[in-house]
Amino acid sequence: MIKKSALFLLVFLLVACNKHKVKQNINPLLGSWKMQKITWIGKDKSYPIEKAQSGIYLFTANSYSIAWTPTKEPRVPFINLSKPTDAEKIAGFSSVVFNAGSYTFTDKTVTTKAYIAKVPGFEGGIQYYNYSIGGNILTLTMFDETYPNGDKPEWSGKYKTEFVLEKVTQ
Numbered sequence: 001m002i003k004k005s006a007l008f009l010l011v012f013l014l015v016a017c018n019k020h021k022v023k024q025n026i027n028p029l030l031g032s033w034k035m036q037k038i039t040w041i042g043k044d045k046s047y048p049i050e051k052a053q054s055g056i057y058l059f060t061a062n063s064y065s066i067a068w069t070p071t072k073e074p075r076v077p078f079i080n081l082s083k084p085t086d087a088e089k090i091a092g093f094s095s096v097v098f099n100a101g102s103y104t105f106t107d108k109t110v111t112t113k114a115y116i117a118k119v120p121g122f123e124g125g126i127q128y129y130n131y132s133i134g135g136n137i138l139t140l141t142m143f144d145e146t147y148p149n150g151d152k153p154e155w156s157g158k159y160k161t162e163f164v165l166e167k168v169t170q
Helices: 002-024 086-094
Strands: 031-042 046-049 055-059 063-068 097-105 109-117 126-134 137-146 159-167
Touching (some): 055 159, 063 109
Antiparallel strands (some): 031 055, 097 109, 109 126, 137 159
């Protein structure tokens, strides 16, 4: 009788420990996150867009994708959606930012590596973020970027970009 009780207790503890391990490995970033606010944070001044235009950040188990509009004003639709003018194409392309690729994360940071990017030549580029999650709100703060050749952008060390995103729920 004692042996069965000890065996039951051992099995119970192993299952309980295993469940705890699984919970620790859950990726809190998974899912779709809709852009709510964007702020460029400088040493002396910040530049917020309180009500961000359309944007989304997607995290799967191994990949990420971001597409967003870095302007306060809404994007201007093409007059003829199937036949935009050259000026409309340039304005439309200039009004969005996107990258997609792989990422790694810890409990406080996300590091992305682009497979495809709006900026030709940024494929293989890396972006570094701090993040926090409170309820359905994800705050991602991009604090650094490295081009594929190892160079840094002009804004490096001068600005951070903070994204406030809300979890998309169905």
